[in-house]
């Protein structure tokens with residue numbers, strides 16, 4: 001597969017796309033990025049995509065959708081650094097955290113983000129924001145336990161930096177950008193997020209809205 005001519009159909013604030021952008025950065029793989037407006041999908045994109053969703057990676061004659069499948073392909077192409085872990089136990093934990101990020105954290109915080117995006121504050125659904133805050137706190141409680149179990153001062157959820165960070169950092173970045181700041185109450189997570197937010201990969205991959213949000 002020739003990644004030098006690969007194209008990522010991408011969207012700035014999409015957390016799944018951000019996950020793939022992080023994986024590309026860690027693997028040091030450069031691709032062409034085409035931004036898709038998912039409210040107004042161009043025919044070029046819909047013709048290629050089976051799901052109609054971003055991210056979509058076009059590499060050679062292959063078209064791969066689903067962020068985790070794309071990251072898996074990147075891992076096969078460039079095994080180092082290993083983002084899917086070493087050994088069965090670590091791989092299982094990484095898969096669990098990746099799935100938790102996609103299927104639990106995403107729905108927990110999305111209403112707060114969607115009601116604020118592109119709207120003036122007087123139009124925000126405050127009840128939806130309050131619900132997201134509550135659900136985000138429940139996610140943070142579980143994640144704090146996971147990270148604390150790794151020992152004081154851990155900067156990664158499983159082994160070295162992994163797909164878990166690729167999946168979770170976008171959720172933390174978007175939550176903070178849209179005013180969900182409960183991470184302050186969770187010392188291990190706060191330290192983890194602050195650490196990664198200072199790293200070059202964060203600035204290189206973050207959407208505009210998440211570049212300099214206050215914690």
Ligand SMILES: N[C@@H](CCC(=O)N[C@@H](CS)C(=O)NCC(=O)O)C(=O)O
Nearest residue numbers: 014015016038053054055066067068
């Ligand atoms: N499970 C997919 C989810 C991708 C996804 O939901 N992408 C959203 C943007 S964040 C999208 O393309 N939505 C447009 C649509 O569903 O029409 C993945 O991991 O890549």
